Amino acid sequence: MIPVQGFEHQAVAVLGLGRSGLSAAHALRAGGATPVGWDDNPRARERALDEGIEIRDLTRAGAFDDVTCLVVSPGIPHLYPGPNPVVAAAWAAGVPVDNDIGLFFRSFAAGFDAYDSPPRVIAVTGSNGKSTTAALIHHLLHEAGRDSELAGNIGRGVLDIEMPGEGGAVVLELSSYQTDLARALTPDIAVFTNLTPDHLDRHGGMGGYFAAKRRLFAEGGPDRAIIGVDEIEGQYLANQIAMGPGDDRLIRVSAARKLVGPGWQVYARKGFLTEWRKGRQVASIDLRGVAGLPGAHNHQNACAAYAVLRAMGVAPKVIEQGLHSYPGLPHRSQRVAEAGGVAYVNDSKATNVDSALKALLAFERVRWICGGLEKEGGLDGLAPGLGHVVKAYVIGREAAGFAMQLPGVEAEVCTTMAQAVAAAMAEAEPGDVVLLAPAAASFDQYDNFEQRGEDFIACVMAGLRDG
Structure with missing residues (x-):
């Protein structure tokens, strides 16, 4: 568990007592806060009570009088198509609203003094392929002998994980619901897979949807950004990040065309993954025999995961071996x-x-x-x-x-x-x-x-x- 920092001896309200809400409540308590939870579902409230979480009806007047922060679960609207009444009440009371992702980023670095090489956070977002990309990164890290935890929109709740070992990593799959609200977003490496219409009612249209994804880069300030550039939104985002043509803090990724130039690129064409850096080819991998990653869309996922591993200093041959042992995710190809x-x-x-x-x-x-x-x-x-x-x-x-x-x-x-x-x-x-x-x-x-x-x-x- 990652104990939440900064709320010692303070009441923190938790709205939504599913997986992420209960995880946040326990992590808040582990960090010295007093969590008070609410869910419209009576069974969810009963389960939280059984786990020792205080229940408070956050819809009643005065519910936020002693509350320092409201933590909202991903499925609860906070802006479009309209804010949940509890969220609106928190606004009216001047209480900051956050989610478990924001709590994680504000708390994760506590205890880094014990590490010579602190763990890194890799955050993956986008419309399609983010689950496969996150799981593949996690798999490749393990195959390369690196300690890794997989969490967020896939795997465990982000605050439920254990701290990785020396030089390890936390791989987070983040949905637009999560990136939109988190008050802290500070990944070491951030990945944008692609953008296609989805969840438009929740974000007020494509502009709001893209803005939610973009926050991971614009406000997160990752040390390295890996951007899929097969759509105009990715091209726009890559252009905003790069300080010049050769800026290798940015790795462009494509499964639709060859990418060349002075920067750092990883692309897939006709079943072959190619790494291109500083004007020359660095490595090539035949993806056609990788059973767990069929099709061009999965080749884009492979390119993004490969780029992350290369950014972490893993050799191409080691990555290639890991790709062939990847079993694939349930319900995804x-x-x-x-x-x-x-x-x-x-x-x-x-x-x-x-x-x-x-x-x-x-x-x-x-x-x-x-x-x-x-x-x-x-x-x-x-x-x-x-x-x-x-x-x-x-x-x-x-x-x-x-x-x-x-x-x-x-x-x-x-x-x-x-x-x-x-x-x-x-x-x-x-x-x-x-x-x-x-x-x-x-x-x-x-x-x-x-x-x-x-x-x-x-x-x-x-x-x-x-x-």
């Missing part, structure tokens, strides 16, 4: 089975059009299981990948309407996962990939994307067993 020349891939995390498109482009012949709770913007963005689709098997309560938005694609309305998997397995031929990449949220049929992915895996395994 996860190869779950292969039989009769047919591969079965679970990308349930592809909940938006952009991530689903990247999954489609990773394979030549796709029997595509898609559908669910459609997000804003429609499905037009899938068009470049539809030529890879042999047939679509559409699930979800609005399956028929979803299928009608796939021009030129043979589509079967299956509604349920079991029906879709059975139909795809019956028709698949050697060389096909049965791919779950829904391009939609899961909440019409499942509690979350993980549950949807597990259902896909269970249906595939049952079909292979019974077949």
Whole structure:
């Protein structure tokens, strides 16, 4: 645990008593503060009470009279589409609002005097690929013999981790919800993967969404920034950071084009990763045989992770070995089975059009299981990948309407996962990939994307067993 510093003998309110809220409450108490928690869910309040956390109704008048700070969990709106009433009450009382990420950064350096080489913080943000990139960095560090902790939007709560050992690292996946509110953001290395429309209601549009991501760099002041430049937002951000063409505090990353010049670049083309620095090629790695990272979108993730390891002084050959041993993340381009020349891939995390498109482009012949709770913007963005689709098997309560938005694609309305998997397995031929990449949220049929992915895996395994 990372004890929170700076609130000794003070009351700190915690709004939202899920994973991050409970973690913050315990870390505050470990640092000498008195946490008082509130959650609209009675069961969450009961659990917090069982764990010794004082419960206080933060909606009542006077609730903030003795409170020094309010810590808000990521899922609770603090600005758009409107502030939570408790957040608004804190503003009115003049009480600063923060989150667990801000508490972590204000507290992490305590005790660094015991280290000759203090641990470094690597923060990864972006729209797509940040989970894979963070997990891959964590994996590569371990393979290189470095102590590493993985936390934030993936793995453990950021305040639950143990301090890494000498020369180690903390790898944080940070969502826009987390970067938007944190009052302290001071990573040693910061990574921006890409930007595509998502969470727009929460940020008041694309400008607010990008601004939330940009805070990690503009206000965080990392020693080194690794920026994906395949979208204009990344190009803009890279230009703002660099002090000149040869400024190697910035590493540009691309999976769409060759990057050359006097600076430091890492790019992937035709399945090969290339490091280019000071006007010459430094290293090259063939990514085509890396089973855990299929497709150009994962090659971008590999480039970003490679850049982080190089920034930490790890040799290219060591990184290459680690890439080949990376197993992949559950529900993200996860190869779950292969039989009769047919591969079965679970990308349930592809909940938006952009991530689903990247999954489609990773394979030549796709029997595509898609559908669910459609997000804003429609499905037009899938068009470049539809030529890879042999047939679509559409699930979800609005399956028929979803299928009608796939021009030129043979589509079967299956509604349920079991029906879709059975139909795809019956028709698949050697060389096909049965791919779950829904391009939609899961909440019409499942509690979350993980549950949807597990259902896909269970249906595939049952079909292979019974077949």
